[in-house]
Amino acid sequence: MLSKAFRIACAGGAAALALTACSSSSSSGGSGGKTLKVAYVKFGNEIAVDAHMQKVKAQFEAAHPGITVKLDPIAAAENDYYTKIDLMMGSGSTAPDVVYEDTFLINSDIKAGYLTPLDSYLSTWSDWSQFPDTAKSAARGIDGKTYGVPMGTDTRALYYNKALLTKAGITMPWAPKSWQDVLAAAKAVKASSPGVIPLNVYAGKPDGEGSTMQGFEMLLYGTQDTLYDSSSKKWIAPSKGFTDALQFLKDAYGGGLTIPPQQELDPNIPNVVSGQMIPAGKLAIDLDGSWVTGAWGASGAKPWPDWSNAIGEAAMPTQAGAGKGTISLSGGWTLAVTAKSKNKDLGAQFIELALNKDNSESYDIADSQIAVRNDVAADSKYQSTNPTTAFFTGLVPVTQYRPAYAEYPKVSDAIQVAMEAVITGQSSPADAAKAYTETLKGIVGSDNVAAGSS
């Protein structure tokens, strides 16, 4: 049902956008005090950012009398949120002052001239020293300036239903050593618990970057290939790893081990997986992000007190157990000030307040984020609140980062197209990989593409 509502929302998007434009211009032109507009996503189970912003708004308004913080929670699935904020930031009359930006998009938006460098503010912010260099670099443009402050980061791994896997004859704790182990466990569940979906790997266009990162890259980075070779500065395609990752999807989807493709291609599927399927015991294994348990906490969208007894976590193995044996990927979101904002100083102050130690900590706990601030990461309250924190933080040594260059969002789109073609049976993995190679050459230029292993 939600997906219909969502598609309708999209169809009416232009109209809604026009309305936003009207309302924002009328409110900011109003009486005496200034208005600070903050845009972020609030969709399905993603309600933690909204709760955080409500809290910071109250603190900020108390500290700055006469200033009103206007929150703009955008109800849109991942891809539509990106589209919407890009459209909003393109015009001075609709641009919010503070925007919630994915590190995946930030380089592209920096290049688009949508964001303001924050260096002059950060240099006088004593807390900035608490952010480690890797976190600082997440939102650094090619000009060396910093455009966003990270709220937290994440890693990715396999969640599994302990009872279902035990019933399938798998010894606990589950620790798969290769892709074959994962598929074998899924097949065992299919045999022992008919009616249960054995495995979820996100795929296809509707789920956007979630498909690319939680689904495809968790596979690809476990092969000997990657998307981008930073030493030769070339994008890698075609490669055996790319085709193999698609083949894994074909095996899983074609073998009936996953959510049926027609249901998987619903933009609301991440919410269905974490909000319904896993708590109801309808899904045995889920390849997903560290934030998923946030939905099950006391303040989450789907409180589930007993989840830590029912659900276990296992690191995602590499293709055949090579390398470090396991793999993870990290992303995360930042807060940034837009280039067209008329209240840049206030915007920066809002971010500094929103991500001070206490606020960072409460947000990281509520949204099951991996803390980026050293003082939060070292805090016992943060370490003890969520039983999975130690596990997901422990994946940091094997984690990889996306080549989040300005072209990356388009590359990600091309990957989603390839995945969807494979899971719907419209293309073979080899053909889809070939089509991807052609699209990639169109995006980054043939000179910047090199073949990987074969």
Added chain:
Amino acid sequence: MAPRAQLAGEELAGAVGPIASPRRARAARATRHLPLAPALVMLFLFFLGPVLWSIYSSFTNAALTGEGAQNPQWVGLDNFRRLFSDPNVTNGIWLTVVFVLGSAVIGQNLLGLAIALLMRGRSRWLRGTVGGIVVSAWVLPEVVSALIWYAFLGQNGTLNQIMKAVGMSGQDWLYSSPMLAVIIANTWRGTAFSMLVYNAALDDVPTDVQEAAELDGATGWRRLWSVTLPLIRPAIVTNLMLITLQTLSVFTLIYVMTAGGPGFASATLPVLMYQQAFKFSEVGYGTAISLLLLAIGAVFSFVYVRVLKPEA
């Protein structure tokens, strides 16, 4: 219709003309158009403006994010070159033609004609009931009818529930046969328009011609083919032209029902254009697709005007 009305206006003006002096007539003609000025300005600004802008941006790499957002560059014919080597566009053209032929030319047009013919000479009560039901599908906002069909054909939809109740196994129709699903939905939605056009046209067919043909021993089919259809030919052309152009640009219905998927299996050009411009952020390329859509509309219109030209 419009040109004829205008012509009548000119004739009227001409009839008044000789009484007044030529100069005053010219001045009167100029001031007569003055009240149109605000409307014309609006039309240029909000109708022609976006059209010109979209033609311009189809030659640039305008984008929602990245380099193309800050400084769109003139890329010449790059977008069009890409257009003709992109398999999704070829597929989109094909799907658009199938959609127009299936749901407009065959579905809405023939069904509308059939209903209009069957309703001729029936009781007022029957005409009212049938007409009311058909028109109610047309009155609904597009997004509502799309939702109705989504609910009917979806995985847990009404159709599958009914099939389950009678012991048949359903399937996800929107996934297994997306084009058929959107064609049926669009036929359902648009038939009323054709029916109304043909109802009006058939009312104008003189009964004496029909009776004469009947006396000459023409059968029902023969009368339809040789008498009725030639007489309503102008209405057929108008109707085909209008529903074709309408159907070419159908977006909401398909987007809500299948979002162009699975894969690109129901991505007609409007849906593809939206995806390229707003999902993949390539506004320049998206507008190039919109121009292609314009060209296809022109081809259809040309064919109708040529092939079905009313004999003067």
